[in-house]
Amino acid sequence: MAENPDLGKLILRLTLGVLVLFHGVSKVFGGVSGIENMLVSKDLPAILAYGVYVGEVIAPLMLIIGYYSRVGAALIVVNMLFALGLAHSDQFFMLGDSGGWRLELQGFFLLTAVAVILLGPGKYKWRH
Template sequence: MLDYFKNKDVGLLLARIAIGFPMLFYGVGKVINGIEPIKEMVVQSHLPGFLAYGVYIGEVLAPLMMIAGIYARWAALVFAFNCLCALVIGQSSYLFKLNDFGGWAVELLVMYMLVGLSLFFTGGGKYSLSKK
């Protein structure tokens, strides 16, 4: 009976949905409310402001591609890189802090990044629109 539930492809699909769907809310929020706060953070980090538009790729396009399984491996790598950039540019002051509940202040962002990296190494599984 337990062998019936051993299906890595379902696990990969759930992982793609588990990190892609929630990240879409961050991206869509930036589409609706504007990119200006992100652009300010990027410029304060002494980087060109146009790099802020990469957030749309990392928080809208890459999650959609991961969920659908379209070039899931590469979309996951872009997604993980986006999380790393968010960590370095916007959340680095929280690296050594705890949240109100005693957890690591950046744990969610780091989990997103690590699951994205794991999907890069495993691929999207057989329940993907593009299979290689």
């Protein structure tokens, strides 16, 4: 099989975008009250909870269509840093029930977004 780095970048973008978007859709239908509560408990303004819609709906859509993918990936990085700091800071050094890292999914989202920032979107993208 011939090398096709642009196809690899597309698969990377789509995988990250679709998987993060599922989390965003859940919040569109379920709301962000849990995130608001976490923010308030850390003495942060509850309104920041609405940023999750940027990080988990708008940013993934940017990746999926390839529109300013690096910006979309950077927004996901910020979203994941907030998630790690607010919801998962006590789990950072824990193993999961099956022996893996408790934060595998969050780590995957964070580092895959960093990879998209570094690699760029590839040629299969929205033209802008």
